Amino acid sequence: MTRILQGKRAILTGASGGIGQALTQELVDAGARLVLASRNTDKLDALAADLREKATHLIIVPTDITSPEDRNRLIDTAVATLGGIDLLINNAGIGSWGHFANSTEDICRTVMEVNFFAPVELTRLAMPYLSNGNQPSVVNVTSMCGRKGMPAWPEYSASKFALVGISEAWRAEFARFDVDVITIVPGMTNSGFQDRWLRKDGRAKLNFDEGMSPRFLAKKIIEAIKKNRSEVIVGSEAKRMLLFNRFFPRLTDWLIARKVKSLYKD
Numbered sequence: 001m002t003r004i005l006q007g008k009r010a011i012l013t014g015a016s017g018g019i020g021q022a023l024t025q026e027l028v029d030a031g032a033r034l035v036l037a038s039r040n041t042d043k044l045d046a047l048a049a050d051l052r053e054k055a056t057h058l059i060i061v062p063t064d065i066t067s068p069e070d071r072n073r074l075i076d077t078a079v080a081t082l083g084g085i086d087l088l089i090n091n092a093g094i095g096s097w098g099h100f101a102n103s104t105e106d107i108c109r110t111v112m113e114v115n116f117f118a119p120v121e122l123t124r125l126a127m128p129y130l131s132n133g134n135q136p137s138v139v140n141v142t143s144m145c146g147r148k149g150m151p152a153w154p155e156y157s158a159s160k161f162a163l164v165g166i167s168e169a170w171r172a173e174f175a176r177f178d179v180d181v182i183t184i185v186p187g188m189t190n191s192g193f194q195d196r197w198l199r200k201d202g203r204a205k206l207n208f209d210e211g212m213s214p215r216f217l218a219k220k221i222i223e224a225i226k227k228n229r230s231e232v233i234v235g236s237e238a239k240r241m242l243l244f245n246r247f248f249p250r251l252t253d254w255l256i257a258r259k260v261k262s263l264y265k266d
């Protein structure tokens with residue numbers, strides 16, 4: 001099946017962020033009709049102002065996806081202005097970088113709320129409309145940490161594993177309604193993500209400047225939507241790591257543990 005994006009009615013969460021902005025641009029270029037959500041109204045306004053002339057339909061709905069009222073308002077506004085929903089892209093997310101031993105329950109719950117419970121409940125609200133949609137799909141932006149738990153990313157890995165897991169279960173369940181589920185598994189992306197982490201005290205050297213560009217990832221996401229892929233890993237280091245881990249899981253764990261021990265020996 002080839003999905004045509006022209007005229008599709010789409011909700012995108014996390015539109016104010018690096019990947020969300022690049023995705024918005026690509027969706028506008030593809031002719032989708034858009035409802036953009038995130039909390040930062042200034043950033044959403046600026047994005048909308050840049051693209052409004054080019055866009056077929058673009059509105060912003062300031063939304064904290066962890067708020068049930070905001071989620072309801074987002075879906076209601078999308079349905080009222082677009083007449084339905086064909087595409088829900090769950091892209092909003094938050095990171096926290098540091099070891100579990102000195103993390104907190106609050107961080108764990110916040111990461112799970114934003115990265116798992118919120119997209120899940122948003123999808124629950126969207127399903128009645130998606131099931132009447134045109135080539136409908138749910139797109140979940142997860143992470144390579146959702147396929148391989150990484151040290152200093154305990155809460156984040158758990159939240160993304162949960163999102164990957166529910167996406168897999170939904171894929172078969174939602175087939176009843178002809179709603180596709182597309183899982184995006186990105187590696188490191190130079191989006192500014194690290195500026196917004198809840199914690200930043202991991203010791204490994206992370207070089208986000210060398211990650212892929214949000215534009216590259218956004219193009220891969222659009223391709224996955226058009227080609228109706230089930231799951232797509234994006235980024236060379238993510239592909240390498242997940243492939244190595246698949247064939248040599250014990251060796252991978254040993255190498256990672258050795259690295260952690262050397263980083264935390266004093």
Ligand SMILES: NC(=O)c1ccc[n+]([C@@H]2O[C@H](COP(=O)([O-])OP(=O)(O)OC[C@H]3O[C@@H](n4cnc5c(N)ncnc54)[C@H](OP(=O)(O)O)[C@@H]3O)[C@@H](O)[C@H]2O)c1
Binds near residue numbers: 019063185193196
């Ligand atoms: N960058 C990477 O290396 C990387 C790698 C793998 C996966 N990812 C995933 O890609 C997605 C996009 O991340 P990014 O790299 O573009 O990071 P980003 O620039 O920090 O963007 C995150 C987006 O999520 C939104 N958001 C966070 N909490 C929210 C909340 N409670 N309600 C509504 N929106 C919320 C932020 O908007 P507001 O602050 O305006 O609300 C922002 O638009 C995330 O799911 C992330 O986990 C990123």
